[in-house]
Amino acid sequence: MNNINTYYLVDYENTGTSGFIGCEKLKKCDRIYIFYTENAGKINLDILSDHGKSKMTALKVPVRKQSVDMHLVSYLGYLIGKNKNKECRYVIISRDNDYDNVIKFWKNNKIKITRKKYISYDTNKKLSENTELNKLYDDLIVITENEKDTDGVMNIINRCTSKTAVNNSLMNHFKDGKKVSEIYAVIKPYIQDKN
Numbered sequence: 001m002n003n004i005n006t007y008y009l010v011d012y013e014n015t016g017t018s019g020f021i022g023c024e025k026l027k028k029c030d031r032i033y034i035f036y037t038e039n040a041g042k043i044n045l046d047i048l049s050d051h052g053k054s055k056m057t058a059l060k061v062p063v064r065k066q067s068v069d070m071h072l073v074s075y076l077g078y079l080i081g082k083n084k085n086k087e088c089r090y091v092i093i094s095r096d097n098d099y100d101n102v103i104k105f106w107k108n109n110k111i112k113i114t115r116k117k118y119i120s121y122d123t124n125k126k127l128s129e130n131t132e133l134n135k136l137y138d139d140l141i142v143i144t145e146n147e148k149d150t151d152g153v154m155n156i157i158n159r160c161t162s163k164t165a166v167n168n169s170l171m172n173h174f175k176d177g178k179k180v181s182e183i184y185a186v187i188k189p190y191i192q193d194k195n
Contacts, residue, residue, distance in 0.1 A: 004087050005029050007079055008054075008119055011094035012036040013068045018151035019093040021118040021133070021158045026054035032119070034058045035072045073102050080111055091116055095147070118154065139186050143179065153183055162195045 008026075010019050012034050023032060032054055061071040076090060090106070090113040092099045099115050106113045117137055140150040156169040166187070170180045 004089055005031065005083070006089040006091060008032045008091045008093055009072050009076055009079075010034045010119075011068050011072055011092065011096060011099075012040050014094045014096050015117065016148075016151050018154040019118050020051070021154055023051045023054065023119045026051060026119070028053040030054035032056040033072075033075065035061060035068045035075070037061055037063045037067060039063055069096070069098065073099070076102070076106075076113075080106065088112070090114075091119070093117070093119060136187065136190060140183065143182050143186065149174070153187065157187060157190060160194065163191055166191055166194065 006026075006029065008023075008030065010032060012019065013036060020032075026032070030053075032051060034056065036058065037060065059071065059075070061067050072092065076092070079088075079090065090111065092103065092113070092115045094115060095117050097115075103113050103115055118133060137150060137154065140153050141147065144150045144153065152173050153170070156166055156173065160166040160169055167180070167184060170183055171177070174180050174183070
């Protein structure tokens, strides 16, 4: 079975480190392109060292209004043109729905493309939104009341190898037992495979 090349274009300014959830499971046929400016927050070095078998490229762009968006979309067009005779998938990693018109344009031109909030590691599934993770993210936003804390929870889920570590990390992050209990109730189905 031939693996289809999948290109992940990450709007780091928009997603922060949560955009990389699942990248450790990527295959050799996957590519990650990180678009960021000097104003970007710190990148967790664990992400850079554990992105599965995929190749990762960081692309620093000038600081300007919508600079990351414009450079990412431009590079997307370059990749599509470069791979016009190959079967490829393209995934924009961003919570910014401003990319949706570009995605609609390319879909109308028979390109396999979507937008996700974070990297999904099951590249064999039909290319579509990972509604389960998106629902989790949306449920967490209601509890945490902001994207920064929600991203923090998603990172904790991703990096912790046991339920105890998840709980302890949540307590360290929020320092509020009631809030941690609410969060834990929501994430519990997603961490069942942890010891």
